[in-house]
Amino acid sequence: MKILLYLFYPLSLFYQFLFWWQQRETSSFQLPNVLVISVGNLTVGGTGKTPFVQYLVRFFRKVYPGYAVTILSRGYKAEKSKDGAILADGLSPNLFGDEPSQHKEMFPDVQVIIGRNRKKSFLSYNQIHSKKHIVILDDGFQHKALCRDFDFVLLDANSPFGNGFTIPLGFLREPIRNLKRANAILFTKINSKNKNGLEKYYSNLKKIDPFLPIFSSQFESSVVEVLIHNELAQKTFLPKPNSKYFLVTGVGNPKHVFETAKTTLLSESIRTKFFPDHFEFNEAALSSLSEEILMDEILVTTEKDWIKMRANVGFLRGLERKKTTVLLLLIQVSVLEDEKLKSMLTGLVSTYETKNDLAVNT
Template sequence: MTTNSSWQTYLFRVIAGDEKGLSASTIRGFLDGLEFIYRGLSRFKYTTARRHRLPVPVISIGNITVGGTGKTPTVVWLVRKLKAAGFTPAVLTRGYGGSSQAGGMIFTSSDLAGLTAQRTGDEPFLLAKMLGDTTIVVGRERYLNGLQALRINPDIDLFILDDGFQHWGLERDLDVVIIDASRPFSNRHLLPRGFLREPLSSLKRAGVILLTRTAKLSEDALNQLTVEISAFASQAVVATITEESPRLIPLIDFSTGRENGVIPAAQFLSGRKVAAVTGIGNPRQFLASLENMGAEVGYFQAYPDHYHWEEHEIIDLVKGLAENGFSELIITAKDGVKFETGLDKLVGYPLTCYILSLGFTVTDELVTRRIEAVTNPINS
């Protein structure tokens, strides 16, 4: 595995306690001080935040750690579930990495032909692509942006607040927190000494806690984790997210919305040498997913989260991989919305780019009841 920043890898090892010696101990001591400051500032921001309530219910989906836990697939699952039940949800999201964070933007999939992921942010662009006519509301000011969305589309009867657990300026009717069961709390330190955004006691605000990536946990380990979470969030429903069978979608199909070339990922990857690149919050999990399906990952490059590739970077990457004998390049859907802008330039190279697509579903009846407790007033 290679990375753009060897210092970042070293720092992660220091934070995890894998690096020993005077230098590592000195860095950890410095980070301990910063963690103390972060804790105080975070608490001050939470207690002094001015909270606003939108005129329709809000369900927040967020997490307590930095890095990818599976929020985006969970948002997709919940929006589809609500639409199937007859509701008209919209998604409120900051649009991190996009140029529209400050001014705000409201759009649906029908507007994507005139937009780019660099403008909307990669996650909002992907959500619009996956959720059809669902209204996507981008911007830092979620309350004001939500009011504007309601003026434009009065049929909206519920908002999903994406990555909202720490967005304290907007009241919500239900907090759903996603926890990666394979590394639930990192080293249990707050930023920047660890990867926690808030103390674990903050989980008491959650009404539903969903565990992802539980496949490799034993039943005892999963039960132990559930008991520990429940100690911090005694009122929350703790449930497991089921990961649907992963698929590989050719970039050209992903771009056009067709599914002619979609193939089961595990069957295709088993024993196959592939290349992989990504710019997501948890690149190691992406690599582990490929290796767990039997892929031989001969080249892996991790970029910063929300990284925007220039067209020449994509072309140079594909050209170099093809020249080194690779026939397949695997990326995530969040990478795909940026790679597809250079699709026409990639046609001539003997390399196929695939999107690894992961779907989530939740079947726990208690979770459904918590959601219904929010949505029932809409029907009454």
């Protein structure tokens, strides 16, 4: 470990300098006539941003039905990311990205815009021309190019700061002290094993900002069966004793998905195959995967993965020939201080309406 420290610490410091310089040289643009809420993280890897974005969308659609909601995302690894695009549906993850496609399929009436240059993409493709408009900036904590009204930063309760070092020595995108830019912290993936160890992290965060709101959350999981002949249709699935499962996923934290699958399916008999985050699931990979699935196994995957797998008709036909049951592992965020968080969100909208002379008309 000491050898690695000597080798990579200078590189880590150099990375921090480059990050600082890039932030210093980047000016921020205020999107016109919108309330911008950023959902981001401090570390590389999955902290649960996607389900929290969906939590926010559900809240705003329910409590503020007069408001339009837009999800603005980079569209990581998407073919359209460079030029930007607006999604018509969630059926082309290779063009628009897996997570944006998942958002669009879940919320068809929500505007989803992608683009590496998110300012340009929003100004080019936004079709909502009302001040009653909330933009959720997905993975936005490091995206200084856009001003935001509020910054949520998500921390994985299992390892909030990794080893405490920035890339390449650790998993931090930027130093912990930079959380002073955050408006609220949300610990994710709280469970009986990690909740008692969070107090020390709370203490560290309060040293950075004694008034920083801190929330905690856990995942609620369920499974549904996909009807392969109509891959957008689903039905309830009841786990059966002695079933054999094959979990396939390409997400930022596959071990957490595995633990969630074991709990949800009430089974230890789960074979696994993990791919890198945002894995493409191209023709060759799916052909190989199809051969690996045993005749008596049930295929288990996430919504994010399935949205790419199902685009391959040959793969779907292979599953039908084998009579393979396909299960989707569904994840939703449950915030432990739910009422407090919703009250804060209500306050954000109230402040925005006052600033934009909308309060009387709401």
